[in-house]
Amino acid sequence: MESKKTTIIDIAKQLNVSKSTVSRALSDHHSIGLRTKMRVQQLAKELNYEPDQTAIFFKQRKTYLIGVILPTLSNTFFASIVSGIEDVGYNKNYTLLLGQSRDEEDREKKIVETMKDHRVDGILISMAKSTYNYEHFEMLKKNNIPTVFFDRIPQMQDIHFIASKLESGMLEAVNLLVKRGNKLIALINGPEKMPACKERYEAYIKALKQNKIKAEEKYVVHTDITVEGNNAAMKELLDLPKRPTAVIAFNDYVAMDVIHYAKRHKVKINKDITFISFANEAICNYMDHPPLASIEQFPYQQGAKAAETLLELLEQGSDENQKNFRNILLPSQLVVKVTK
């Protein structure tokens, strides 16, 4: 049983050459004699030599680590994003350092700290829904750590981000609903402070306007994206003197909860009330009463794009990171799930 790992020094000694020679031979440096090169490489194999990456990382000031911070993996939307990121990184030898904020600001901050300590080459973040203070993001900027935000973007100036453009999907959704005869279209939105919430709201208003429907505030309700919150939001709508005939939900999880709730309250899904939501999660396909349609946000592509963007930042000089801020919006697309 080998007690220690072999290093270039071991090889150098056994071959009576200098460690520099070994180093060069191992990396196929041109100015090394074929003979010595062979001898070194051969012995290296015999001794089961393996370069100590931590030493190399240390010296090159590069870790090949990408920090990924997101609220939770239990949401398959984020799981897909991770896959997109991983696949892009995989080909360029980057590995993912993962941290779930659990939607808690403190945790998010600690994770950011940890990632900085680990000297990750860059960071990809989707913000916790409870994060209002951005000092940890500012810190990343100050430390010149390339950072790309995705999906849940902070309202800051001068940042790189990728998100999906919900407006087009929302418009398609409303158009479809109107075409099917709906006039009272409600929106169950997320926490008011989330930018994604604001975006949905504005897209919703705009889409209504394009369809010449006047928006009424009481048809816009909010949930904190917990089961209770979702139920409460649906209750609010059902309690309205005039119930909406269609509901657009913040995402599929919310939709599943509110559909569940509505069914328990004798609502005929997609007949009495038609549902449409965001994310187009696969699990909806297993439901007997899925929403009529869902707005696909292409999480895998979003993750991939975020990773690509970060890698570009890494390739260019470190000073460039603070210029030419990438603000990328990927299109979203309505997917009709119930065809009959």
Added chain:
Amino acid sequence: MESKKTTIIDIAKQLNVSKSTVSRALSDHHSIGLRTKMRVQQLAKELNYEPDQTAIFFKQRKTYLIGVILPTLSNTFFASIVSGIEDVGYNKNYTLLLGQSRDEEDREKKIVETMKDHRVDGILISMAKSTYNYEHFEMLKKNNIPTVFFDRIPQMQDIHFIASKLESGMLEAVNLLVKRGNKLIALINGPEKMPACKERYEAYIKALKQNKIKAEEKYVVHTDITVEGNNAAMKELLDLPKRPTAVIAFNDYVAMDVIHYAKRHKVKINKDITFISFANEAICNYMDHPPLASIEQFPYQQGAKAAETLLELLEQGSDENQKNFRNILLPSQLVVKVTK
């Protein structure tokens, strides 16, 4: 804009002390004068000093990185496991290096390689379903990298592992089915080479025997856990001259597919055929026709236990890793989902 990060040397120079003094002062070493300690710590703060962990890791031969390798995050079972691992690691300052094998042996191997290169302190693995060759696991042993397997365990001697003991859950399941009058109980099992598959099979046979039901081979079918495979398996059962009155599925995803399939073929769920499966995934709760019951495998706890076990290995001497192999089986438990 600070061009370079400050190091202990910068501090040492400015204070006219040696870098060792700075190093000690920073880590609150007892043998440092209060005065100098204060001065150092103060200046460190002013200069925005932050220790370079990569240097420390490099020197201490410790990275505080735990490699986590699993088939896919899109299965929420694994996502929960990750959370369990993360939470345990979080308190002891370990961070997760994540890799998804996508159930591909080659990928799994490359990921193992990468993690070794990154000098992770230890590794947690759930095997890809296609992995038959264990040389990468042997390599980990040879390199003395503490490794704990979870859920999908290779059939190797002398390894540490955590899994859930399916036998008890399976027995509960069969008991329940028998109590409800079922005699023809089928099993839709996973890929035959998976140990977890063998375990289910044996538990199934045993449970039938305890209920004095004789097992018939044709009521045991297999799926490769793809949608097509699941459907094919269900078709096999439905095509039987005498259809089973109950089906135990490999896991909830399989159950959802086969229930979906059965419904399309006019089977009344949990009436004509009663379904029970494994994992107790939350999404089942959104189905109109979930399986009658599901066997909870406590993934979060499994992840946590795996992480705890690994951390114990890390704390003890590195030689000890190859002794006292931990083989831990956590209990499973039947959860009845349809109460009426």
Added chain:
DNA sequence: CTGTTAGCGCCTTCAC
């Protein structure tokens, strides 16, 4: 109490 010295494993000028 504090300074000196010697690495950790590797890469990289600069000489020969």
Added chain:
DNA sequence: GTGAAGGCGCTAACAG
């Protein structure tokens, strides 16, 4: 073509 020496940032054994 090869060797010697220095250094990345930090810790720790050994002196004083």
